Amino acid sequence: MMAMIEVKHVAKDFKKPIRKPGIVGMMKTLFSTKYTITNAVKDVSFSLERGEIVGYIGANGAGKSTTIKMMCGILTPSSGEIMVDGYLPYHPKQRKEVLKEIGVVFGQRTQLWWDLPLIESLHILKAIYDVSAADYQERFEFLTKVLELDPFLNQPVRTLSLGQRMRADLAASLIHNPKILFLDEPTIGLDVLVKDRMIKAIKEIHRVYNTTIVLTTHNMDDITDLCKRVIILDEGQILYDGPIQAIKKSFGEYRHVSFLTKELIDLVSLQEELGKGIQVSKDDGYIKITLNMAYTSVNQVLKQILDNYKVDDIKISEDTLESIVKKIYETKQIS
Numbered sequence: 543m544m545a546m547i548e549v550k551h552v553a554k555d556f557k558k559p560i561r562k563p564g565i566v567g568m569m570k571t572l573f574s575t576k577y578t579i580t581n582a583v584k585d586v587s588f589s590l591e592r593g594e595i596v597g598y599i600g601a602n603g604a605g606k607s608t609t610i611k612m613m614c615g616i617l618t619p620s621s622g623e624i625m626v627d628g629y630l631p632y633h634p635k636q637r638k639e640v641l642k643e644i645g646v647v648f649g650q651r652t653q654l655w656w657d658l659p660l661i662e663s664l665h666i667l668k669a670i671y672d673v674s675a676a677d678y679q680e681r682f683e684f685l686t687k688v689l690e691l692d693p694f695l696n697q698p699v700r701t702l703s704l705g706q707r708m709r710a711d712l713a714a715s716l717i718h719n720p721k722i723l724f725l726d727e728p729t730i731g732l733d734v735l736v737k738d739r740m741i742k743a744i745k746e747i748h749r750v751y752n753t754t755i756v757l758t759t760h761n762m763d764d765i766t767d768l769c770k771r772v773i774i775l776d777e778g779q780i781l782y783d784g785p786i787q788a789i790k791k792s793f794g795e796y797r798h799v800s801f802l803t804k805e806l807i808d809l810v811s812l813q814e815e816l817g818k819g820i821q822v823s824k825d826d827g828y829i830k831i832t833l834n835m836a837y838t839s840v841n842q843v844l845k846q847i848l849d850n851y852k853v854d855d856i857k858i859s860e861d862t863l864e865s866i867v868k869k870i871y872e873t874k875q876i877s
């Protein structure tokens with residue numbers, strides 16, 4: 543079966559003339575042949591099957607938006623090839639076909655007509671995408687329900703709150719029932735409640751339409767809630783592509799036991815007492831023990847603490863995806 547998205551050895555370089563200061567410099571810049579080259583994306587390959595949801599993550603400037611823009615046909619790769627449902631998105635003759643297949647939400651800016659009521663924007667999109675009346679009605683009802691658009695359908699987009707605007711944008715990106723949805727920071731700036739509703743709606747859309755979704759975000763909760771697979775990008779290259787569970791496994795062999803006691807504790811001797819694979823530190827009044835499960839167990843550590851100290855409070859935690867990903871960015875490697 544053909545993959546829904548196939549990215550093959552794609553690279554993208556941006557060429558920018560080196561600017562010289564002042565008006566004379568500006569004139570010189572115009573005729574200059576000197577450039578700086580940014581290799582925003584270097585040799586990236588992956589493929590997505592129909593209905594997959596993948597988290598495309600990486601630090602600022604890693605090349606995420608550049609990849610998304612190439613998959614949407616806004617930018618052309620410097621080398622390599624991208625196929626979206628069998629079409630080249632940046633090919634002038636195939637662009638139109640690809641646009642029918644994709645929906646895009648850029649959290650940072652709206653795609654809607656600012657002064658028009660949402661309902662009118664949806665009507666315009668219906669005409670642009672040539673959606674039949676029956677299809678439009680079915681999707682409109684579904685989207686109005688899952689995204690709770692009713693209260694503000696008749697308001698101009700510029701008067702919407704950020705949460706309402708994001709929901710409106712998501713509805714607009716889906717009115718032509720695309721097979722693929724690109725979400726670039728869809729929950730940026732949203733409060734926890736609104737964010738949760740947005741995530742729920744995306745899940746429901748995926749359940750009903752089996753949409754292939756590429757999600758770019760800095761919010762690891764979104765990734766954990768929505769994706770089974772992540773692609774981690776670093777300086778234009780893929781550092782990891784696989785199940786979230788596997789990263790958690792390879793980095794998640796650490797547990798943290800934190801306890802509160804009134805007793806005076808010498809951290810160095812505590813560390814020696816507890817043995818191999820243990821690190822002891824202070825954390826907000828608590829004594830924090832980080833243990834490597836390859837050497838010891840939470841049970842063992844708990845027993846030692848409770849046998850030896852009078853404990854007022856105790857907490858056990860594991861690394862969150864957030865802290866694991868931070869470690870991966872820092873060490874730039876994955877075991």
Ligand SMILES: Nc1ncnc2c1ncn2[C@@H]1O[C@H](COP(=O)(O)OP(=O)(O)OP(=O)(O)O)[C@@H](O)[C@H]1O
Nearest residue numbers: 556558580582600601602603604605606607608609
């Ligand atoms: N049009 C452009 N012209 C020149 N350089 C660009 C252009 N677009 C992006 N870049 C550069 O390419 C690199 C990758 O940028 P990109 O926007 O893809 O990163 P990102 O992973 O989406 O980052 P962020 O999380 O900050 O959105 C950056 O160094 C950026 O400055």
